[in-house]
Amino acid sequence: MGIFPPCSSSEMFENLLGTVCGKIRDAPKIEEMKIKGTVVLMKKNVMEMTDVGASFLDRVHEIFGKGVSLQLISASHADPANGSRGKLGKEAYLENWVSKFTSLSAKDDATFNITFDWDESMGVPGAFIIRNHHHSQFYLKKFTLEDIPGQGQIQFVCNSWVYPTHRYKYDRVFFAYETYLPCNTPEPLRAYREDELINLRGDGSGMLKEWDRVYDYAFYNDLGSPEKGPEYARPVLGGSKEFPYPRRGRTGRRPNKKDSNLESRLPLLNLNIYVPRDERFSHVKFSDFLSYSLKSLGQVLVPEIGAVFDETINEFDKFQDIHDLYEGGIKLPESDTLKNTREFIPWESFKKLLHSDGDRLLQFPTPDIIKNDRTAWRTDEEFGREMLAGVNPVIIRRLKEFPPASKLDPKVYGNQNSSMTREHIEKNMNGLTVEEAIADNRLFILDYHDVLTPYLRRINTTTTKTYASRTVLLLQDNGTLMPLAIELSREQPDENVHDPICEVFTTSEHGIENSKWQLAKAYAAVNDSGYHQLISHWLNTHAVIEPFVIATNRQLSVLHPIYKLLQPHFRDTMNINALARHTLVNAGGILERTVFPARYAMEMSSVLYKNWNFTEQALPEDLLKRGVAVKDPSHRHGLRLLIEDYPYAVDGLEIWSAIKDWVSDYCSIYYNTDDMIQSDSELQSWWMELREEGHGDLKDEPWWPKMQTNDELVQTCTIIIWVASALHAAVNFGQYPYAGYLPNRPTVSRRFMPEPDTPEHAELESNPDLSFLKTITAQFQTLLGVSLIEILSQHSTEEIYLGQRDTSEWPSDKEKEAFTRFSNKLVKIENEIIERNNDQGLRNRVGPVNVPYTLLYPNTSDYSKKGGLTGRGIPNSISI
Structure with missing residues (x-):
């Protein structure tokens, strides 16, 4: 019978329809x-x-x-x-x-x-x-x-x-x-x-295209071009104990036809190197950057530039020849052909590329180092000051024993301990003994001996003739550093003899001894310039940060607070690094052509990466390690600087502290307990991948933070932001102001110190300036190197500086308030730096050359919008 009462089909349908319609009528309406x-x-x-x-x-x-x-x-x-x-x-x-x-x-x-x-x-x-x-x-x-x-x-x-x-x-x-x-x-x-x-x-396979958004890792196997010949072969950096290295972004290009372990390289004029599209330069910035890429075509410009200069091709005959690069340039011909050419060539862009002012070719901006005084850079005081306030103020350390000892294995390298004696230095120590100076924290050293000695024999088989140097300095009562002695060491002619050939030069004001002293400072500056470019700048900022960019995008969602904290400090870094691998640090690239380690440059940086320590990238830890500061709770930042007038350290500690306070305030908004950090799945995956993949060759080092506490998170993020912003600014944007005049910071030495009874020695006696110029960087290398660092020292007009953001939106008022405090603190720091630079009692702030230390100006004012060679300002990221 069923459960329904008997009725006709039409009645059943009407009843059912009425029920459904009633339910729909009675249901709440969807707005x-x-x-x-x-x-x-x-x-x-x-x-x-x-x-x-x-x-x-x-x-x-x-x-x-x-x-x-x-x-x-x-x-x-x-x-x-x-x-x-x-x-x-x-x-x-x-x-x-x-x-x-x-x-x-x-x-x-x-x-x-x-x-x-x-x-x-x-x-x-x-x-x-x-x-x-x-x-x-x-x-x-x-x-x-x-x-x-x-x-x-x-x-x-x-x-x-x-x-x-x-x-x-x-x-x-x-x-x-x-x-x-x-x-x-x-x-x-x-x-x-x-x-x-x-x-x-991504899935880790295939050649990546411009629309792919894949962040993945690869070794530095894209530097060599063995198909061009053995002189263009380079080892793979990364993935081995012999040549460890931070990882770079993967492109997935086809293997090299000559060596399948290497990645094929793009043609030099093809700058369309894969990086995730959102990591690429803006159109405006890329247009500006084209001049740098064209300058890397040095081999094309050799005959043109060589033909322009006088009969001593590729040599500067006198210092005035170098000054002419800034003061006169070369007159462009006003031929009918040139006039007609202007009709179809973008002439303004062409002149900008060739450093032309009006109708003059190769006229470079005058570097700050010679704007006020042409010769002050040669003084001993300025030589010492630049170790504290120049373009590479991160190397000098306190000397704790004399003579300086080597840590190299004597079974492999022989006796590499210093040949300096107390007689060499005590004569200029104002009556102090060596023991007294060490006890009073007065002796400091710029030491490149151990890092260069293992490579000297190979480096000196090229056109370079360089030394491994040790420079000992005295901290004087007026706060300046006075160089006392420079030891120059080089390899023995006989490969089987390991003990080096050493000679010690001391400060002198007159005659041939003064000329040798000036050359000794130049050899030490060559060491400093090469180490600066390879290690202080490239390795310790550009290369080590790229894995953080990759891991952050792979493991931290855009919704994650740490992604939002760090992402502004990664802008353009992958792009500039990719272009550097393409034209700068590659085999035969501009770095190898202009810096003394030549073809061994990147290999040497790989060996030195073994000593890299993430925790020591924190400025306070770096200062303590180098012995230029000691812990002292009674002093600001918990440190007491042993060189009180140390502009990089004084300004840097203020910036470091401001960054750390901002990071601490920000992290406290999201993490109330250490348990929250330990249970954050994305954060823990991020940190594990950074250690095991991004810096995988150092993954077993005990110094990595465990990422278990709020303190570890704050310290880690502070280090990342410091390296990507302030540290990079300190070692990059002073390049043209200080090294745009290459005699101040030569990058190559082409012959050894002249020996007595040789034509070179006689020339040093009769014409020391000519001898100096024949020893340091040659003319074409100078033009190429100065062109490069001019581009690298430029601030973009669209630069975003520390304390600034590219958006006005904030997820919450708490973040906005914390960032406002950070920005206001940076304004105060900048004003304090200006005051210190105006304090005539602080002799290291401006020095004999009258160049104030402005590299760690946060640049929070409208002045920053001008861009160009400002010599000031801390961009948020490694963007050039």
Whole structure:
């Protein structure tokens, strides 16, 4: 019989329909609404000009309904049918793309309106999917939703290139500008968060294309070109005990045809080296940087430059020849051909490339070191001062024993202990004995002996003729460092004899001894210049930071607070490093052509990386290790500087402290207990990958922080920000001010100290300036090197400095308030630096050359917007 009462079919249908309709009528109504939004983006541009072809195709696509769509994702309501991911709203399209024309300027943004259908059952949007059905990519800056019930405005800070949809195997997802630890992420967004990290890691295979967003690791196996001959072969750096190295970003290029362990290199003029698209320079910055890339084509310029100068090709005959580079230059011919050429060559860009002022070629800006006095750089006081306030103020250390001892194995290298005696130095120590000076912390040393000795024999088989130097200095009562003696050591002619050939030179003011003393300082400066460029600058900032960039993007979501803290300090670093591998540190590149270790430069930096210690990159730890400071709780920063007037250390400690306070304030917003750090899955994966992959060759070192406490997190993040910002600024942006005049910081020595009874010795007696110029960097190397460091010392007009941000949005008021305190503190520090530079009692602040120490100015003023060779300012990141 069944459970229903007997009735006709029509009656049954009417009863059922009435029941359903009643339920629908009685159910709560779903409020449908329209949500308005605005999207800010920059359309594809090429060299600051809109790509007309791409623009036309985009408009055609729009006509056929292939526009740019956005789809909101709920942060509060999950869809069980979609893996419990947030519910998806209906797709909506940017409005008026076809009719909206943007200017030709690459800097101009386009703003588009968009309207979404939404209802209360979807909850609050927390992310969105964007699909670009156009022909070309665009740069998505920001997306704002208005009048969200219960929320008001929701901001999405995107700052990412979005390529056509067919280029991706996944949806491009952007999250609201919020911050969540992994455990606090709204459940509907967790899978999207995890998926995004998986996409950024890639699958570890294949050649990466410009639209790929993959961050992955590789060895430095892209420096050599063995197919050109054995002189262009270079070892793989990284992955071995012999040649350890930080990892670089993977490109996936094909293996080298000559050696499958190496990656093939791109042609020199092809600068389209893979880095994730969002890590690449802006169009404006890339355009400026082209001049650097062209200058690396030194071999093309050799005959042209050589033909311009006098009969002693590739030699400066007198110091005035060098000054002419800044004061006169070379007159460009006014031929009919040249006039006609101007009609089709971008003449202003050409003149900028060739350092032309008006119609004069190769006229360089005058370096600060000779602006006020042409010869003050040669004084002993300035020589010592630059170890404290020059471009490489991070090496000098306190001398704790005399004579200086070597740590090299005597069974391999022989007796490498110093040949200096007390007679060499006590005559200029103002009555002090060596023992008294050591006990009173008065003796300091610039020591390149042990780091260079293992490579001297190989280096000196090239055109270079250099020494391993030790320079001992006395801290005087007026706070300046006075060089006392310089020991120059080189290898024996006989390979089987290990004890070095050593000679000690002491300060002298007259005659041939003064000429030899000036040469000895030049040899020491050559050592300092090469070590600075290879280790202090390249290895200890550029190379060691790149693994942090990669690991942060692979393991920390954009929603993670530590990602938001660190990401501004990684801007442009992967791009500048990729270009450096392409034209600067590669086999036959500009570094090998201009710095004394030549073909052994990168190999030597690999050997020295064995001594790198992450925790010692903290400025206080570095100062303590070098013995230039001692712990003292009664002093500011808990340290007492043994050289009170040490501009780099004094200013640096203020900056370090400000960074650490900011990091501590920021981290305390998200981590209340050490347990929260230990249970943060993304943070722990990030730190493990940094040690085991990014710096994998040093993964077993005991000094790595364990990342178990708040103190470890704060110290780690402070070190990263310090290295990427202030340390890099201190060793980079002073290059042109101090080394743009190469006699002050020669990069190569081409012959040894003249021996008595030789023509070279006679020349040193009769014409010491000519002998000096024939010893240091040659003319073409000078032009190439000065051109390079001029570019590297330039601040971009779009630079973002410490204490500044590229967005005004903040996830919370607490972060904003902490950052405001940080910015205000930097303003105060800058004013204090200015006061110290004006204090005439602090002789190391400006020195005999009258160049104030400004490299650690935070540059929070509008002055920073000018860019150029300012010699001041701390950019947020290693961006050049």
